[in-house]
Amino acid sequence: MEKSKAMKRDSIATARLLSEALPLMQRYDGAVVVIKLGGHAMSSAEAMDNFARDVVMLRQCGLNPVIVHGGGPMINSMLEKLDIPTEFVNGKRVSTPETVEVVEMVLSGKVNKNIVQAINNQGGKAVGLSGKDGNFIQCVKAAGDLGMVGDPVKVDAEVIKSLTDGGFIPVIAPIGTGENGETFNINGDTAAGAVASGLDADRLLLLTDVEGVKDAEGDVLTNLTSDQVASLTKEGVIAGGMIPKTQTALDAINGGVRAVVIMDGRAPHACLLELFTDYGAGSMIRA
Numbered sequence: 001m002e003k004s005k006a007m008k009r010d011s012i013a014t015a016r017l018l019s020e021a022l023p024l025m026q027r028y029d030g031a032v033v034v035i036k037l038g039g040h041a042m043s044s045a046e047a048m049d050n051f052a053r054d055v056v057m058l059r060q061c062g063l064n065p066v067i068v069h070g071g072g073p074m075i076n077s078m079l080e081k082l083d084i085p086t087e088f089v090n091g092k093r094v095s096t097p098e099t100v101e102v103v104e105m106v107l108s109g110k111v112n113k114n115i116v117q118a119i120n121n122q123g124g125k126a127v128g129l130s131g132k133d134g135n136f137i138q139c140v141k142a143a144g145d146l147g148m149v150g151d152p153v154k155v156d157a158e159v160i161k162s163l164t165d166g167g168f169i170p171v172i173a174p175i176g177t178g179e180n181g182e183t184f185n186i187n188g189d190t191a192a193g194a195v196a197s198g199l200d201a202d203r204l205l206l207l208t209d210v211e212g213v214k215d216a217e218g219d220v221l222t223n224l225t226s227d228q229v230a231s232l233t234k235e236g237v238i239a240g241g242m243i244p245k246t247q248t249a250l251d252a253i254n255g256g257v258r259a260v261v262i263m264d265g266r267a268p269h270a271c272l273l274e275l276f277t278d279y280g281a282g283s284m285i286r287a
Contacts, residue, residue: 150184155198197255
């Protein structure tokens with residue numbers, strides 16, 4: 001009897017949450033949401049299944065989710081197996097022609113297709129591609145001695161729009177193409193920001209392994225403007241690995257994205273919490 005009563009209370013609570021989420025579902029109906037997948041959300045089959053289920057729910061609720069993924073640990077593992085040395089400069093992988101071949105193989109192959117399969121297993125219709133497909137992410141060589149690392153300069157949004165209009169969920173590996181057909185390795189966050197700008201996305205969600213942008217006392221700042229981000233960076237409050245993420249956010253906002261959220265991908269159902277509750281799940285940055 002007590003178990004039955006507890007189940008009833010849980011069911012009522014679930015129904016109440018769904019009812020309270022209705023205005024937010026209506027607000028995001030038809031919106032493009034670009035999600036950068038990486039870190040903990042890719043660390044296990046269970047985490048991947050949970051993420052995939054949430055993505056399918058977003059699509060079911062009328063949103064247009066677009067996934068851009070990383071895969072650094074998988075690349076490192078394959079390079080080690082092939083006995084190919086890896087070098088990093090300021091946290092960025094130096095991509096020799098030999099390294100780029102492995103990066104493309106891992107990202108566009110195993111990692112991309114695992115994500116596609118996970119989403120399809122949850123009832124979605126996912127399609128995997130890289131920025132080389134249809135030449136939809138065009139790059140120039142990044143500054144510095146990073147080898148074949150690319151900076152996106154043009155995103156052909158029609159390639160992605162044709163998929164979302166058809167009811168598909170695009171899953172994008174961050175590989176781009178150069179003016180002369182070169183293959184470029186793109187930082188996952190950078191690629192996600194470029195795709196979000198090209199699609200005029202309503203939201204860019206950067207899933208990370210931290211709670212968000214923190215102030216000097218270590219508390220998460222839930223709402224920030226571009227000017228506040230610039231000030232916090234100048235003061236040294238935003239530092240280290242958070243700087244590239246906030247810079248990606250600022251670039252995306254300047255490119256037309258309405259808001260960027262740097263959020264904790266370790267939190268269960270993080271994307272649903274951010275979009276369909278007033279609580280949110282990280283640090284939102286607006287113009």
